Amino acid sequence: MIDMISARARLYGGASRSARLTAACALAAALAGCNATTSSFNAISDRAEIVGNKMGSYFRRDPGVAQQVPLFIASTRQKGDSHGEVVARFSLQNVSVPPGHRAGEIEAPSFGSADAEKHFVVTARRALEPDAFRAELASHISGRVGNSRDVLLYVHGFNTSLEEARFRLAQIVADGGFTGVPILFTWNSKGELFAYESDKEAATASRDALQRLLMDISHTPGIGRIQILAHSMGSWLTMEALRETAIAGHADLDGKLGSVMLAAPDIDLGVFRQQVARLDPSRISVFVSRDDRALSLSSRIAGSRARLGAMDPSNPKDAAAIDAMGVRVYDLSMLKQGWVGHDTYANAPDAVRQIGATLTKKRESDANVQAVIGASVAPPPQAPAQIVGQDLPPPAAK
Numbered sequence: 001m002i003d004m005i006s007a008r009a010r011l012y013g014g015a016s017r018s019a020r021l022t023a024a025c026a027l028a029a030a031l032a033g034c035n036a037t038t039s040s041f042n043a044i045s046d047r048a049e050i051v052g053n054k055m056g057s058y059f060r061r062d063p064g065v066a067q068q069v070p071l072f073i074a075s076t077r078q079k080g081d082s083h084g085e086v087v088a089r090f091s092l093q094n095v096s097v098p099p100g101h102r103a104g105e106i107e108a109p110s111f112g113s114a115d116a117e118k119h120f121v122v123t124a125r126r127a128l129e130p131d132a133f134r135a136e137l138a139s140h141i142s143g144r145v146g147n148s149r150d151v152l153l154y155v156h157g158f159n160t161s162l163e164e165a166r167f168r169l170a171q172i173v174a175d176g177g178f179t180g181v182p183i184l185f186t187w188n189s190k191g192e193l194f195a196y197e198s199d200k201e202a203a204t205a206s207r208d209a210l211q212r213l214l215m216d217i218s219h220t221p222g223i224g225r226i227q228i229l230a231h232s233m234g235s236w237l238t239m240e241a242l243r244e245t246a247i248a249g250h251a252d253l254d255g256k257l258g259s260v261m262l263a264a265p266d267i268d269l270g271v272f273r274q275q276v277a278r279l280d281p282s283r284i285s286v287f288v289s290r291d292d293r294a295l296s297l298s299s300r301i302a303g304s305r306a307r308l309g310a311m312d313p314s315n316p317k318d319a320a321a322i323d324a325m326g327v328r329v330y331d332l333s334m335l336k337q338g339w340v341g342h343d344t345y346a347n348a349p350d351a352v353r354q355i356g357a358t359l360t361k362k363r364e365s366d367a368n369v370q371a372v373i374g375a376s377v378a379p380p381p382q383a384p385a386q387i388v389g390q391d392l393p394p395p396a397a398k
Contacts, residue, residue, distance in 0.1 A: 066116055067097040068123070069170040072137060072183040074213050076206045077162060088185075088209045090133035093125040095170035103175045103349040106167045120167045138221050140181050142373040147362060149224030149371045150180035150258060151217055155210070157232025157266065158199045161191045172229065172346055176356025180224070183217070185210055187237065196301060203237040210241040211248075218253040222371025225258030227359055232294070232342065235265030235309070239275040246278035259358050263287045263345035264309040266298050272308045273325060281326035285358065287345045288313070289332045294342040330354060 074088040096116050098107055107119045114121045128136060141149055152173065156165035169184050187206040189199050217226055230238035242260070245253065260283050265272070276284060289295075290312040299307050311318040313331050322329050335348040345351045 064099050066099050067101070067174055069095045069097060069173050069182065070140070071095060071166060071169060072133065072140075072181065073166065073186060074133075074183065074209075075162065075186045076202075076209050077186060077188045086188075086205045086209050088213060090128040090130060091125055092128055092133075092136060093166065094123045095166060096121050096123045097170055097174045101171075101174060103352060104171075104347045106164075106171050108167075120170060122166070134216060134220065137181065137183075137217070138373055141220060141222050141371045143371065144180070144222075144224075145370045146367045147224055147360065148179045149222060149366075149369070150359070151220075151223060151226050152178055152180055152182045152359060153185060153214075153217065153226060153228045154182065155185045155187075155228070155230040155234035155238045156189070157230075157234045157264075158189060158196060159191055159193060160186075160189050162186050168346060172352065172355065175346075175349070175352040176359055178356065178359045180227075180359075183213075185213060187234075196298075199233060203233055204240075206237060207240045207244060210237060211244050214241060214245055214253060215250065218250075218256040221373055223256060224366060224369075224371075225363075226253055226256050227258040228260045229263065229355065230261070230265070231263045231345065232266045232309075235262040236267045236271075238262070239265075239267065239272065243275045243278045251279055252283075257283060260284045261287065261355060261358065262308070264289065264292055264295060264342050265307070266295060267308040269306040269308055269311075269321065276325055276327065282328075284327040286311075286327055286329045287332055287351065288329055289336060289341050289344055290314075291333055291336055292341050 071093050073091045073093055075091070076086050076088050078086075097120060098116065098118050100118070101107060108114065109119055116123070137151075141151075152169075154165070154169040154172070156168065160168075165184055165186050169182055172178070173182050185206075187210075188202040189195075190202070192198075214226065217223065228238060238260070239262070242257075245251070251257075260279075262284065265286060267275075286308060288309050288311045290310060292310050295307040295310040299305055299310065311322065311329070312333075313319050313322060313329055330351075332344045332348065332351055335344050335351055345355065
């Protein structure tokens with residue numbers, strides 16, 4: 001911890017001892033926003049109808065009844081230090097969202113055990129081998145129609161525990177009205193305020209595992225689109241994995257990539273330009289806030305390098321950079337929740353509605369397509385063979 005603070009103090013050059021202490025304290029407060037929950041908000045109603053969805057009762061919210069959200073989890077978390085290959089381990093878990101849930105909030109007990117009537121709780125979990133994960137995912141998608149065949153892949157950010165990431169995804173599914181299959185990719189964040197560099201290394205080590213997961217999901221029979229939501233440092237990890245996938249010749253995941261939503265992305269602006277150059281920028285949405293204090297301090301740690309998530313669309317220079325990149329940008333500055341403002345994408349009901357609108361938008365091209373396990377894809381119709389007339393050869397001499 002002392003070494004970590006000293007390393008950050010050196011970033012401020014000849015600043016006084018008191019100034020360095022102030023900066024370290026501010027860093028602790030700001031970066032805590034990566035895993036903070038906020039105050040209550042008014043509940044919003046579900047906006048998505050579930051058509052032909054065998055899991056429909058899992059996602060439909062009835063008054064006074066807890067909402068059950070099944071989540072697939074791919075985790076590269078490990079106990080202790082490991083120097084071997086980083087691989088994902090899989091599970092299927094169920095999160096119960098309390099009947100009185102308020103949009104933007106993750107209800108948790110102040111002390112004592114969680115109560116399913118008042119709090120988010122995990123009610124079931126089952127470990128899966130890789131082949132079982134693929135088979136179970138295909139089973140959950142089978143029978144769904146239209147965009148209910150989609151997968152929402154969520155990649156969390158710095159200083160985030162498994163529990164917080166798991167509940168955050170369940171909250172977004174509930175508040176956004178998502179009717180497809182949610183998957184959490186969780187990497188080995190230490191969940192400590194001063195472990196920024198350690199978390200960055202852990203995220204880097206998880207790139208290949210995320211890339212393999214993306215390809216596995218894209219090969220699931222009957223799948224619609226893979227919608228991606230990544231937060232903070234998880235946005236950097238996601239863009240790196242997508243860049244590697246593009247270099248390997250699968251830039252759009254073989255036609256299965258949907259929207260890529262980056263919330264408060266902790267990505268150097270120059271690095272992002274290189275990442276997005278390999279992809280279709282029209283698929284990418286960036287949620288920014290000029291008052292994000294966590295990203296402001298992340299920029300100072302990186303030597304005052306601009307962070308993508310802290311861009312200000314009202315600033316002509318930033319607006320020109322946004323236009324040049326070709327990505328869609330949503331400014332959440334006016335919706336800022338709390339002093340830090342790093343989790344606005346999930347804490348502010350209007351922000352969650354925007355994410356939900358993106359996830360639930362109907363696609364006319366496959367609105368009536370139903371996923372069926374084992375169904376073969378009919379080959380495209382072939383034009384009749386052209387008939388060419390020509391003289392017969394003379395009969396062979398006897």
